[in-house]
Amino acid sequence: MKNKIITLSFLLYLLFFAAGSVILKDRSFSDMENRELQTMPNLSLKTVADGSFMSDFETYMSDQVILKDELVKLKTSMSRALNQTLINDVYFAEDDMLIQNYVNPYGQLNINLSYINDFAENNPEFEYTWLLVPNACYIYSDKLPEYASCYDQGEVMAYIEGKISDEINLVNPYDELYDNRDDYIFYRTDHHWTMNGAYIGYTELCKALGVNPMSKEDYNINIASTEFYGTLYSKAPVFNQKSDSILLYENPDGEYKVEYLDENTEDDSVYTYDNLNIKDKYTVYLDGNHSILKITSNAENTEPILVIKDSYAHSLLPLLADTYSEIHVIDLRYYHQSVSEYAGENGITKIIYINNVDFISTDNNFLWLY
Amino acid sequence: MLFSSITFLFGFLPLVLIFYYISPRFLKNAVLLIFSLLFYAWGEPKYVIVMTVSIIVGYVMGLITEKFILEEKLKAAKAAVIISVAINLGILFFFKYIDFFITNINNAGGLNIKLFGLELPLGISFYTFQILSYSVDVYRREVKAQKNIINLAAYITLFPQLIAGPIVRYETVAEQLTKRKESFDSFGSGVQRFVTGLGKKVLLANTAGEIFDILSVLPQEDNSVVLSWICAIAYTFQIYFDFSGYSDMAIGLGRMLGFEFLENFNYPYISKSITEFWRRWHISLSTWFRDYVYIPLGGNRKGKVRTIVNIFIVWFLTGFWHGAAWNFVIWGMYYFVLLMLEKFGLKKILEKAPAWISHIYTLFFVNLGWVIFAYDDMSKLGAALKNMFGMNGLAFINDNTLFYIISYAAVFIICAFASTELPKKAGLKIAGGNSETIRGETLKSFITVIFLFIVMTLSVASLASDSFNPFLYFRF
Structure with missing residues (x-):
């Protein structure tokens, strides 16, 4: 029974992120990160042959993943919880600074x-x-x-x-x-x-x-x-x-x-x-x-x-x-x-x-x- | 494509699982083959051709070898297997080593032969070794030649193990290729294994790797002796969690598809000798060299001198297999020397010594080995070693060192803990085994799912924030 529960939970998890990221409308700009996001790259023989389709697609997937902003916060918060004070060249100083x-x-x-x-x-x-x-x-x-x-x-x-x-x-x-x-x-x-x-x-x-x-x-x-x-x-x-x-x-x-x-x-x-x-x-x-x-x-x-x-x-x-x-x-x-x-x-x-x-x-x- | 990527987790993996499980049995291997080729072509489409050539050679020569054996034409069979081995090794040599040899010939002879400048085909060292084992095993009559090229190709290209091992032997999966049984049990345990491996790679190896990448290029004025040791230890953790994390993910994915691969790592950092370390580290590689190099050369059956020569050859090749550069050769030779010392006396001393001494001895030399492994530039290697042993005039410790200790102590403690069997034992105690009551079983399932959810989500968070996520095996 345990493995049945694990299997189904895992599949639901994959489904949530896969379907969620597909259904969610793509963003072209991230306010939080203050940068352009990758949108769906063009699929053509040329872009596949030179590999740009694949690398752009990987960026696309990680840029457009559902709950992206929350995930990024989670990552930084995890590093903070482990007592790291210099993250991405930013110090976490006293007084919330x-x-x-x-x-x-x-x-x-x-x-x-x-x-x-x-x-x-x-x-x-x-x-x-x-x-x-x-x-x-x-x-x-x-x-x-x-x-x-x-x-x-x-x-x-x-x-x-x-x-x-x-x-x-x-x-x-x-x-x-x-x-x-x-x-x-x-x-x-x-x-x-x-x-x-x-x-x-x-x-x-x-x-x-x-x-x-x-x-x-x-x-x-x-x-x-x-x-x-x-x-x-x-x-x-x-x-x-x-x-x-x-x-x-x-x-x-x-x-x-x-x-x-x-x-x-x-x-x-x-x-x-x-x-x-x-x-x-x-x-x-x-x-x-x-x-x-x-x-x-x-x-x-x-x-x-x-x-x-x-x-x-x-x-x-x-x-x-x-x-x-x-x-x-x-x-x-x-x-x-x-x-x-x-x-x-x-x-x-x-x-x-x-x-x-x-x-x-x-x-x-x-x-x-x- | 990397397992540790959003594209794999929420794109490739769901698709492969859907198509695999909706396909009828007779199509499942074909589905795996197609997805594996897609997986491979994702990073470098043109090298699919190289891999295809290798597979076809292995397939055809396998059939020919078996045919000659059945007709008792043993010399012809031997010729067939030699052709297969020679072609596959030739391809490996050409793509991986040709520029290394040309460079060295140029340097030695003052020549200027042009380099080929080839990119290394991903996973070539892994899949070549698999094809070699298949060819030799057919010749040794340990396995039957595979009649169906789709089955053989599905085995060689099987995406879980294609680019970073383990080196799955044909004999391990020969039967599974046609008669495997998928089940909730194997899928569920595969999920546990995969998520654990993902966490090892993304949460531990990548963090340790980030530390190494910062510290290994630190200007001398900011560096210290202690910090250069921290740098080396970070790499020691990185390579273990990266590599064993990949193996866990491979084994886990295999189980999700109904395959059972052999274990590749068995807590190498708890070893009490170098000999033991190599029984626990990258097991599929060590056993490969044992079965296809050491024993065919005569192993230890031809006297002391031949034994030493055979071991020397194995370690030279082991080092060289890891990359076409001198530091890998030195790294292999380093282990040859250590293993010889242990074989001829040191092992007995270690066995009598207190356990903590044996542990420290082993970790010290393993760590030093990884420093050799980490720098393919000899001058950087020399500088790193001098820094560690206080021969570069560095301060013993400085403020910067203390900053890194405070920032990463928790990470190092977690890594050290995760290198032992303790987490697994604790996990089994809390959520393993079978419960008598349904309530107990539900509780255990719940705990496991929560744990997996946390590891998975933290890993996804790390991957989604475009953080550091290197692939270490481009050289293998």
Whole structure:
């Protein structure tokens, strides 16, 4: 009798997953993993002969399996239960915080620094300021699991200060971020800083540029969502993860025109409220990644500036738009034309880099800085 | 296709079971053959031809051999079996070893002969050995030649054992090919075996393999002596749970289809000597070499010197069978030396020593053996060994080491426990045997089903999250 029960249970199990996965409508995108899923591959002589049908079909089967998201959570939760604290390069730190791992950066970092220095030397007509933001692994290094070995970003910052051209004014907001580390300046589930963190970065940047930052009191600070699960959660999802909140600093007197030049669209707000309904809610700030955009506002300072940035800038730029009335924004990952020509054509005198340390250590698109 | 894939579990397996069980008896082997060819072609369609040639040669020469034997033309029979063996070994040699020989000839003679650059046909070392055993057994009159090519082809290609063993001998399944009986009992025990094997592969071997893959490429400044041992032990666990997990899955799938294969692993890591280890590890391979190489060479019946030479040949070939690279040869020779030492004295000492000493001795050398096995690049092998024995100036222990110990202690403890007979004994005690009452029987069934459900679901979860899932036998 026992073997009869086992046999039938097993067959039911196979039937559930096989039939379930067939009946269930295929998804083309996974919100949770934030990536395209494999859909049914084309069956043809060619795809079979070169093996692409088979390998795509295997991906298809594992991407479209029923209960996929729950299964992925189960896997991570199992590793957690076994006391693993580094999963998919994400640390499970104290206070329910997920922290991106950071490893010895010097290979790519040196390459990137030389691109930035060369550009400054070849284009002395601009003034350069560089806001370089340390990551959560450094600010909360004491919250990392015991004996975790995130590479010391303090050492990396000091190294960059020593290497960087005198033409560039390097701004390191570490001290102020550290002093406010209990004020929810980094997300628990995402690799970005929150708008609280970005506000600190913004005030430090303004100090370096010699302009007055907006005061916190000038803003209505609203919690736009309490259900944000970020990129680190996507990499290492567990069942009981505490979610994040999305903060918006809204200036009641601000008037904006945001031109997304890569898509030829326009918006009258620095926030893309519709994106609060999707999984990657960080894109509420200036609609996420764009190769080039231009923000004009009713700010007093009319000197046009160019910001060359990574995604840490997305939550800072809404604040900077209340200080400068004309901001051009370029993302080197997607903008591959001449930056110096663009700056010249648009009467730019100040170039501001906004980056985080992890990005400058790993990104390989600084070659587009020409 | 891998057993440990969503495609196999929820695509291939349900289909093969449906078609197998709805087919009438006379079609069942044909169904198995078709699905096995599909299974094989999934990874590399063009090599189906190579396997087909091998099967046809084995089939035709088997019939010819038997015909000559019945006509008492023994020399002709011998010629027929030699032709079959030569063609099959020739194919194996060509696809697996030709580039290795060319490379070595090039290096030795400063030549520049072009390499063939062939990909190794999946499972070729396994199915070639099966065909060889069939040919020789027919010649030895231990089995009758198979008249029906579908039956023979179904045996050779039988997907449960096709790509990673066990090396099922024709004599084991000759009768089952035509007269097997499927039943709930064999299916149910097959399910238990299959799910256990899946868990061993996906939950234990893959996790240990992940540790090995991280630690084996760690920069020297992050490494330590202790960590390099952890790395080696991780590989030791990986290869055992991977390989024995595959064998369990093969045996389990076989039972679901009414076949009964022989055991391939018998808790090798509880051995108290290297000799014992090799009686418990990859049994189908060791017995194959014993029956088709060692004994035909004369075994131990031709004096001490010939015995040693014969054992040497067996271990040279065993090493070389595992891959066309020098480290595998060294690995085989390493075991030859250890086995000789045990044969001529060490074994007696070990038998008198306390059990824990014999265990540590065995595990130490087995673990060291796997380090040789793991690196086909000699300079990496040298570096790994130096790291382990503190000759590379590594710290004995560092923070990174402690991090890995904390993160993976639980995994290692589970692996160590699962390497012993204890889980099986506990399982039998809790849910094995027969109960007198229906209630007792139901309870036992319930416990078993829950256990299988958990193992299966955790395995599926691991597979669904695209995590690390290597196949170690591309070299075999």
